[in-house]
Amino acid sequence: GGLVQIFPEGHISPDGEMQPFKNAYLMIALRSDAPIIPVILDGNYGFFRRAGGIIGEPIYLSQMNKSLSPTKEELMEMNRAVEQKCRQLREELRRRTARN
Numbered sequence: 447g448g449l450v451q452i453f454p455e456g457h458i459s460p461d462g463e464m465q466p467f468k469n470a471y472l473m474i475a476l477r478s479d480a481p482i483i484p485v486i487l488d489g490n491y492g493f494f495r496r497a498g499g500i501i502g503e504p505i506y507l508s509q510m511n512k513s514l515s516p517t518k519e520e521l522m523e524m525n526r527a528v529e530q531k532c533r534q535l536r537e538e539l540r541r542r543t544a545r546n
Contacts, residue, residue, distance in 0.1 A: 462489035464536060467529045469521045472507060476514055481506050482528060486535045488543060500539040502531060
């Protein structure tokens with residue numbers, strides 16, 4: 447019933463840019479029937495800096511795929527869809543940050 451933070455890239459990005467997503471987070475979300483809630487941070491950490499972030503709408507994988515054992519192709523398609531949504535959020539965060 448709690449929240450779990452997972453980095454779909456498999457690690458924290460060293461340069462602040464999004465890395466290719468792995469598939470493991472998809473299996474966790476599918477088997478738990480939990481939504482993926484994308485949280486994108488700008489990586490602006492440090493003294494006298496203000497970190498920014500954006501939270502996206504929940505993504506329900508059960509709407510994309512009904513199987514608890516998807517094929518490799520189905521996993522790749524779901525992964526592409528989630529990654530694309532996260533990249534769109536990243537661009538929205540950059541637009542908002544540029545305006546401020």
